[in-house]
Amino acid sequence: MxxxxxxxxxxxxxxxxxxxxxxxxxxxxxxxxxxxxxxxxxxxxxxxxxxxxxxxxxxxxxxxxxxxxxxxxxxxxxxxxxxxxxxxxxxxxxxxxxxxxxxxxxxxxxxxxxxxxxxxxxxxxxxxxxxxxxxxxxxxxxxxxxxxxxxxxxxxxxxxxxxxxxxxxxxxxxxxxxxxxxxxxxxxxxxxxxxRGALVRVALVGYTNVGKSTLMNVISKSEVFAENKLFATLDTTVRKVVIGNLPFLLSDTVGFIRKLPTQLVESFKSTLDEVREADLLLHVVDISHPNFEEHIASVNQILGEIGCAEKKTIMVFNKIDQYHPETIEEDDLVTERTSAHFTLEEWKNTWFNKIGDRALFISALNKENLEEFRKRVYDEVRDIHVTRFPYNNFLYPEHLDEL
The missing domain is CATH 3.40.50.11060 (GTPase HflX, N-terminal domain)
Structure with missing residues (x-):
């Protein structure tokens, strides 16, 4: 052997x-x-x-x-x-x-x-x-x-x-x-x-290695390369996705990182154009990473630099299956309780609460809460489509049991 x-x-x-x-x-x-x-x-x-x-x-x-x-x-x-x-x-x-x-x-x-x-x-x-x-x-x-x-x-x-x-x-x-x-x-x-016509455009953005490609594969049933390494994919992948009876275009973009070289920001301008031209951004976050709040700030900074800070955005907190808060023993009177000890419910009641229904908690790998995710994306895409084509005889089901 x-x-x-x-x-x-x-x-x-x-x-x-x-x-x-x-x-x-x-x-x-x-x-x-x-x-x-x-x-x-x-x-x-x-x-x-x-x-x-x-x-x-x-x-x-x-x-x-x-x-x-x-x-x-x-x-x-x-x-x-x-x-x-x-x-x-x-x-x-x-x-x-x-x-x-x-x-x-x-x-x-x-x-x-x-x-x-x-x-x-x-x-x-x-x-x-x-x-x-x-x-x-x-x-x-x-x-x-x-x-x-x-x-x-x-x-x-x-x-x-x-x-x-x-x-x-x-x-x-x-x-x-x-x-x-x-x-x-x-x-x-x-x-x-x-x-690509008049289809609504949705772009996945986020820090590198947060699970964007995995989420892309789950939603679009495509085979985009995904690996537990930084910058697993560089090329923007665009797929036509249909939720319910509503089609839209979904783009998987290159991941961001702290201290991103200016040479790459300039060279990958066209890749970032997919973000600029998107109608809706899905900001994917690895909530299991201890520094995910800094990752959010880094991505928001780059989005601001390319003029996308005000775009309609849904925060998608991924990898909830891997989130394990630190524990403090009952008799431990020395350790100070910090955000590292927060449960998911406690996180939802912090600044996430201000986001409201624009914050979703999922596991793309284990397909947890994906029905809620699909419903939320469907509602946003439908609203954009109706605003753009008010006289279109598009049929929207009131209940999306088939999603």
Whole structure:
């Protein structure tokens, strides 16, 4: 019997800083997410290094003492990549590479690498390639000799694998070419959206890995790729869905994340156009995640940046089957009760109460409360349709027992 081949993960360490604007709790949250990003990219985190510093060192991000500690650990344990939680300046990255003599990545570079792995269509690959080149352009000096990009591994996918002689002029020409290509594709996408007719458009939005694709599969009975990794899907998937007798278009969009690279926001403009042109947003939230409120704030911030903050939105709190509040023993008089101890009912009575019927609690995986979800979406889509076509002889059943 053949043995199952194990995945060969690349060894990595993470580096973060505690500053005046970022306390220890926040740093640990960001590093937890960075570790998940590293795992998604194919890496295994062996150690975390955190330094308390007023502001990051402009030359090496962390102080010389902490850098020596990292250098010693990298050499002793044959670490392949050192990943920093914040975006490094080109000078910082160059200086750190000279000291550590291994691959140096920041959060932006890591996310771009994951996107390079996940891009399936020509459109997504073009978007990612453009974002990578724009990120690499100011970092070309000395990059190739230090990183030997032909080795492969985390951060080595995408542009630069075979053209080590790439210089700034060639990169700028490539960026200009990719931008022209995207403009052409954008026009095609706009035409496709225009050809969809007058159907109401609904878009799934939310933080990455909250279950949007799983929910899409359940509602539309389609097979959209879903996996418990960050950015499992990049390409926007649009499906025609019928609830009761009412058809509408449902879009599954790329997930958002804290500190989302500006290069990706710009490159994925057309993907975000699906959100801009939607009549209704379904903001999916992983309520089992301890920082789901921050995820909501991050998504709302990006929605505001693309002009969608005022769109009609239903909050869909997913993964209720995985929500397990922390417990406090009856005789524990020391532990302070926080939101981490809230039951679902208590959450519903907090600020969720202000949302009213715009908050739904479901489990897409276990199909819990999906009837209520379908009914709510049906009502919203019907209202939009009736407003848009007041003289349409559409028949709406009063009771949706068949949903």
């Amino acid at each position: 053949l043995e199952k081949k194990s995945i060969d993960y690349e060894k990595a360490v993470l580096v973060g800083v505690i500053t005046q604007t970022q306390d220890e709790t926040k740093v640990n949250e960001y590093l937890d997410e960075l570790e998940f990003l590293t795992y998604t990219a194919g890496g295994e985190v062996k150690k975390r290094f955190v330094q308390r510093i007023d502001v990051p060192n402009p030359k090496t991000y962390i102080g010389s003492g902490k850098m020596e500690e990292v250098e010693h650990y990298v050499k002793e344990n044959e670490i392949g990549s050192v990943i920093f939680d914040d975006e490094l300046t080109p000078a910082q990255q160059n200086n750190i590479e000279k000291i550590l003599r291994c691959k140096i990545l920041d959060r932006t570079g890591l996310i771009l690498d994951i996107f390079a792995q996940r891009a399936q269509t020509s459109y997504a690959r073009t978007q990612v390639e453009l974002a990578q080149y724009e990120y690499l352009l100011p970092r070309l000096t000395g990059l190739w000799t230090h990183l030997e990009r032909q080795r492969g591994g985390i951060g080595m996918r995408g542009p630069g694998e075979t053209e080590i002689e790439t210089d700034r002029r060639i990169v700028r020409d490539r960026i200009a070419l990719l931008k022209k290509k995207l403009v052409k594709i954008d026009r095609q996408m706009e035409t496709q959206r225009g050809n």
